[in-house]
Amino acid sequence: MKMILLLSTLLTFAPDVFAKTEWYCKPGLFADYSRIEGLICSEQGQGQLYCRNNSSDPIGKCGSFSTISGHLVGAIMTNKGPENRKLAPVRDRPATLNETQAVSETTGGKSSTATVTRNVQRGSSGLNNDFPPRQAKFSRSRSTSVGYTNTSWLAMSTVQQAQYLMGKYKTLAGLHGLRFSPELLTCKAYRESLLNLGGRKIFQVQRITSVKSSTAAGVSQVTKTTARDTFARGRWFRSKVPGFEGITDGTTFYNQMAGNMIAQMEFGMAILEQKRRDGGFRSDHSVLQAYYGHPKKSCQKNYADKVTSCTNCLKSSGVSVRCLDRALGGC
Amino acid sequence: MKTLMICISLLLLALPSAAKRTPASWQLTDRYEKKADTEVMRSVIEFRKGSAVSTYKPEEMPFGLVLKERALINKQEYFITGWAHGAKTVMFRIFSPETEGVKPLCEEVSFGEETSLRQQDDKIQVQIFSPSGEEIWKDCK
Incomplete structure (x- = not known):
């Protein structure tokens, strides 16, 4: 030694x-x-x-x-x-x-x-859209640092993307003092990016050429109403992402996060935490059930089951497409 | 006779204006309040008309009010309220304070943030969107 x-x-x-x-x-x-x-x-x-x-x-x-x-x-x-x-x-x-x-x-x-x-x-430097550092320099600007529209990002394998997200999620959770595991957050992102509204996806998809102002595209796509509510009621939340720290209202954050994958990841995690607080949930599975907001209870349970299964798989056997795919399926 | 004519004229003049007068409408306000037993912040809405006040406090999620719109259908007042439900959904709670008080006419979850009310035959319908973005009209009452 x-x-x-x-x-x-x-x-x-x-x-x-x-x-x-x-x-x-x-x-x-x-x-x-x-x-x-x-x-x-x-x-x-x-x-x-x-x-x-x-x-x-x-x-x-x-x-x-x-x-x-x-x-x-x-x-x-x-x-x-x-x-x-x-x-x-x-x-x-x-x-x-x-x-x-x-x-x-x-x-x-x-x-x-x-x-x-x-x-x-x-600190905040760990939250830049900085991948891959050698091929492309991402700006700290709110509007241009769109990781998933970068050709280098799209050229990465699913496993590489998941590893990158896990690293960022680990930083985000640590900075906010939240206990959600990076595996859970990555599985959640994987599922949502493949199922989200309007066909916008993060993992292994075609280049995103435009982002509608009404809908945030990304790993943590959420409604604008949810964004507003999270800032209005979830007063604990203040962004740690460079360029977003000073934003204090949901509408502004929502409109600007469409161009920043890390901000979207952070915000998805914040909403998950808000659901935990609202419901007083102790288990991650319960939080996940409340998160998605599907009108059918069975679909909410299915969502939580799938993400939990993926999470457990990543924790036990490392990042693989086989594990990530466990997050998919069902309603 | 002259007095009677004046009275009738005044009455005739008054009647149309009375008929045109819009009835007093309900006012919807909202505020945040902490639940007594937890630290959860929730939206509380109040319907007010004159001295009448009705308060609605959601006992179950969703707790956060994000939209409030007034709609008038066949002279009946309705309030469309949108609540932050899930990460990807909004719950619309429709109220008719005149007839139903603070009991929602219906609660519908939508995957879209726009909505509208309409009357179809004798039913009030609310517009929602499916996960795939398809427009659906759901019977509210």
């Missing part, structure tokens, strides 16, 4: 030693987290690190990384891979929050050769 910490410290303060290493994503994996020079490639659960020394070398797995609330907090180089013992230099913005986590990994009985821990910045 002491050795790991020592190596960590050394690598954190002397990153230039490895500045010439080139990193590539394995085909089929998506580049993420521009904090590290080169690429870290997303996979289910903990991300895997792939690398090669130059473009003529084969790409090999050479480590893994971990995140907290969507931020990279640690990476491990394993003994395997073409560039073992070499860590990519860190080149991102200065850290402000003392939130570190060393990743522990054992690969085939061999311990990691190096670990790097980073202080990460938390």
